[in-house]
Amino acid sequence: MSNGARRIRRAARILLIDEHERLLLIRFAPPQRRAFWCGVGGECDPGEDFHAAALRELFEETGLQVESCGPEIAQRMDDFITLEGEPVTSDERFFRLRTASFTPDHAGHTELERALIKEFRWFTAAELAEWHEPVFPVNILDLLQAEVS
Numbered sequence: 001m002s003n004g005a006r007r008i009r010r011a012a013r014i015l016l017i018d019e020h021e022r023l024l025l026i027r028f029a030p031p032q033r034r035a036f037w038c039g040v041g042g043e044c045d046p047g048e049d050f051h052a053a054a055l056r057e058l059f060e061e062t063g064l065q066v067e068s069c070g071p072e073i074a075q076r077m078d079d080f081i082t083l084e085g086e087p088v089t090s091d092e093r094f095f096r097l098r099t100a101s102f103t104p105d106h107a108g109h110t111e112l113e114r115a116l117i118k119e120f121r122w123f124t125a126a127e128l129a130e131w132h133e134p135v136f137p138v139n140i141l142d143l144l145q146a147e148v149s
Contacts, residue, residue, distance in 0.1 A: 006079060009088040012054035013041035014069055015143060016062070018101040022122035023144060025135065026061065029118045030083055036134040037121075041092075050093040058097070061113070062120075063105025070097035073146040076137065083116060094143055 016024040016039065029035040040061050044053040054069035074094040081087050104120045123131070128141055137143065 006087050006089040009082070009090045010044040010050070010053075011042055011090055011092045012044060012050045012057060012069070013039050013092055013094045014054050014058050015073070015094060015096045015140075016040055016058070016064075017096065017098050017144075018122055019098075020101065020122070020124075022101070022124050023128065023140070024062070024104070024120060024122055026117055027119040027121065027133070028083065028116045030116055034134065035118070036136055037131070038136045039094075039140070051095075054093075054095050060108035060110075061104070062102075063107060064099060064102065066097065066099070068097075069095040071095065074143050078137070083112065092137075094146075096144075096146075 018024070023039070025037040025039055027035060027037050040058055041054065042057045042061070044050060045056075048056070050072070051069060055066065058069060059065050072093050073096050076092050078090050078092070079087070080090060101122060106114070106117075109117065125141055125144060128135060
């Protein structure tokens with residue numbers, strides 16, 4: 001946009017926790033940026049609500065199909081540059097979902113995801129607190145403890 005305004009990027013994120021209290025994160029390794037980890041989720045499609053986007057993203061990124069993505073536990077706004085290079089202001093909603101541990105299925109990944117997603121890993125809170133690569137959002141440990149509102 002020529003006036004410098006950032007597009008609002010609505011996104012749903014799922015804190016997917018297994019029976020061992022581990023959180024599933026995805027490692028992205030873009031060619032021109034430092035590798036980072038984040039939870040399952042992504043941008044809402046036009047007209048899609050956050051809950052529907054969470055369910056769709058969960059299925060596309062991991063192959064896990066569920067009836068509900070769990071309670072919304074947090075909302076945050078942040079400015080960042082997308083993997084495609086677009087500066088945006090994000091409006092992210094976080095959902096917490098418990099599941100049995102599983103190996104994610106890559107079949108639903110987009111071309112961009114296939115190029116950039118390098119690994120899935122289940123993390124304990126202790127591992128996250130000491131992890132050597134960036135994890136987003138930076139307050140993910142706080143989000144894991146968030147009460148349902």
